[in-house]
Amino acid sequence: EGKAMEETIVLKSSEGKEFKVERSVACRSETIKNMLEDMEGISELSLPTVKANALEKVIKYCEKHKADPVSTEPDLRSDNIGEWDKELMEVPMGDLFEMILAANYLDVKGMLELGCKTVANLVKGKTPDEIKQTFRMTEEDKIRFGLQNVKHDK
Amino acid sequence: MNGRKKNLDLKDVADSLSRYTKSLNAVHPINVKPLGNYYLDFVEGIKPIRNTGLGNFAWLLDEMILDILSLVEDFRDIVRLSMVSRAMYCFCFLDDIWKELTLDIFNGNFSFDRSWRRTFFTQYQRNKGMIGDTDEEEPLRFQGMYSDVLFARWMAGNIDLHVWAPNETIPRRSNLSLEEFLEEYGIPNKPVILTDVVNKWPAFTEWTADKLSKNYGEVPMKTDQGVTMKMNEYLTYCMQTRERSPMYLFDNDFGEKCPQMLKEYEVPEFFQEDFFSVLGEKDRPSFRWILVGPPRSGSGFHKDPNATSAWNGLISGAKKWIMFPPDRVPPGVFPSPDGWEVTTPESVVEWFIDFYHEAQSGSFKPYECVQRPGDLIFIPSTWWHAALNLEVSIAVTQNVVSTQNFMRVLNFLESKKNPELCRQFLAGMESTHPGILEKLKAREREIQSKRKRSMWEVVSEEKSSGFSFNFADSDE
Numbered sequence: 001e002g003k004a005m006e007e008t009i010v011l012k013s014s015e016g017k018e019f020k021v022e023r024s025v026a027c028r029s030e031t032i033k034n035m036l037e038d039m040e041g042i043s044e045l046s047l048p049t050v051k052a053n054a055l056e057k058v059i060k061y062c063e064k065h066k067a068d069p070v071s072t073e074p075d076l077r078s079d080n081i082g083e084w085d086k087e088l089m090e091v092p093m094g095d096l097f098e099m100i101l102a103a104n105y106l107d108v109k110g111m112l113e114l115g116c117k118t119v120a121n122l123v124k125g126k127t128p129d130e131i132k133q134t135f136r137m138t139e140e141d142k143i144r145f146g147l148q149n150v151k152h153d154k
Numbered sequence: 155m156n157g158r159k160k161n162l163d164l165k166d167v168a169d170s171l172s173r174y175t176k177s178l179n180a181v182h183p184i185n186v187k188p189l190g191n192y193y194l195d196f197v198e199g200i201k202p203i204r205n206t207g208l209g210n211f212a213w214l215l216d217e218m219i220l221d222i223l224s225l226v227e228d229f230r231d232i233v234r235l236s237m238v239s240r241a242m243y244c245f246c247f248l249d250d251i252w253k254e255l256t257l258d259i260f261n262g263n264f265s266f267d268r269s270w271r272r273t274f275f276t277q278y279q280r281n282k283g284m285i286g287d288t289d290e291e292e293p294l295r296f297q298g299m300y301s302d303v304l305f306a307r308w309m310a311g312n313i314d315l316h317v318w319a320p321n322e323t324i325p326r327r328s329n330l331s332l333e334e335f336l337e338e339y340g341i342p343n344k345p346v347i348l349t350d351v352v353n354k355w356p357a358f359t360e361w362t363a364d365k366l367s368k369n370y371g372e373v374p375m376k377t378d379q380g381v382t383m384k385m386n387e388y389l390t391y392c393m394q395t396r397e398r399s400p401m402y403l404f405d406n407d408f409g410e411k412c413p414q415m416l417k418e419y420e421v422p423e424f425f426q427e428d429f430f431s432v433l434g435e436k437d438r439p440s441f442r443w444i445l446v447g448p449p450r451s452g453s454g455f456h457k458d459p460n461a462t463s464a465w466n467g468l469i470s471g472a473k474k475w476i477m478f479p480p481d482r483v484p485p486g487v488f489p490s491p492d493g494w495e496v497t498t499p500e501s502v503v504e505w506f507i508d509f510y511h512e513a514q515s516g517s518f519k520p521y522e523c524v525q526r527p528g529d530l531i532f533i534p535s536t537w538w539h540a541a542l543n544l545e546v547s548i549a550v551t552q553n554v555v556s557t558q559n560f561m562r563v564l565n566f567l568e569s570k571k572n573p574e575l576c577r578q579f580l581a582g583m584e585s586t587h588p589g590i591l592e593k594l595k596a597r598e599r600e601i602q603s604k605r606k607r608s609m610w611e612v613v614s615e616e617k618s619s620g621f622s623f624n625f626a627d628s629d630e
Contacts, residue, residue: 078225120225128237137209139239
């Protein structure tokens, strides 16, 4: 009797795709944890703002990191991403940003930090034209001088 | 990641911004506007530049974009990013980014010059041995950039602080005897300003910025953002900066580093009891600080640790205070379950912009004042309080464990995961003041029973005349 942690719940993406997840894994998402606490006896949650591919990744992250201690300190470094995490983030640019938004909505701090670090690393070392291409900025104007008229090294 | 505005929705943010736009001293340097301006501008044919300029970044919330930027550690990457589009330029222009870069790379070794961006480049070029023109380019100005986050950060650095000065609900007293103070404020645990204490100290005339600079210019001083700077360098910074969350000189070692200063003020007679002294100089928690800060520096809402009371004497400047009694959590403040850790906006000004109005809107009015030079304010134990410097301000503060708050302090120590400190304290009390523990406990029992009796009296009175519970004045 009582809520066993082996209990599974079903998470539904915006397209209606269903994912069966262990309750304890799903609760790595603060948002889901709060929803489950607020609604007794619920075993299925609809997440109409989260797409299936992003949700799948979030679930994978939570599964992999389910034993991590919950940290309250933000991790301010971008050079300490583990191999598994790095691979999780190797997705087309659009998907990467969807995952960040999903991690933010679902309040999975570790994954949100990971997403931000990944994007930061993709900015590093690129020329303005390369950045424009990578992140699909379509603005025509060229800013001749950045914040400081400093010759850049690359 | 910065969870600053976690409980404010977009409409609240928009309301705060429009409420205070009349109190701005300046125009946004690169013409970023709040989201509220979007539709009016659009109708006039101004094209928004966010989506085309940010590309994939446009999907993210502005705070997230700033979080990503703070993970880009090389300033050259930020410069290159600023060249990509007008919208990106607006983000990279944010002075907070350059402050972080300056403190990360140069730590306390910089000379502040008007903005963090300028400060960064000046120091960078100086370190590289480059001489010459460090005047930054005139910032570009754009049309079509809307961001509540960017605008709010700028606004917090440029709003006229005196818009929050008016309310004075903390009593000002002079000529009080110790008994009077205890009876009216110490024992009931209520705030008061004493106006005839500080002006008698030598410090009142000796602790000017000029004299501090002359006497202690080379002494390294601690600030609240982890940076240590020489007094001179800090004072230069203090006089020049204009930002939303300035560094505040907050040094608990000034007595050891500048011993002469200890002779220039004295603990007022109302606060002579100092029970933590039984722990000895080395083991007692920090208990005295010198405070020097520019406008906009300050402390967000908190309760003083260990449940101590405190007094704060202002030498020069002006300091806005706002306080709530122990059981009234101020709006915008989210305490941990035990009530002692808080989540609250990191910039005190931002608390005022986002929540001051709400604090005024309830039936309960907070205790407020502007502390002027010569004023000494009493901060009662476990009261919520926040302070905002309206001008460059110099003050000294100490905290107090006395007969009046002893039980609260003891309860706090007993509940914390530090039984050692508690044990040491009790042992120290018994050896320095034998028999005092029994007296204090007896006093507490008497106070509690008086309180119970008076509640019962109220209840039995009410029984005959009608029904209303009103314990508004009991603060425990």
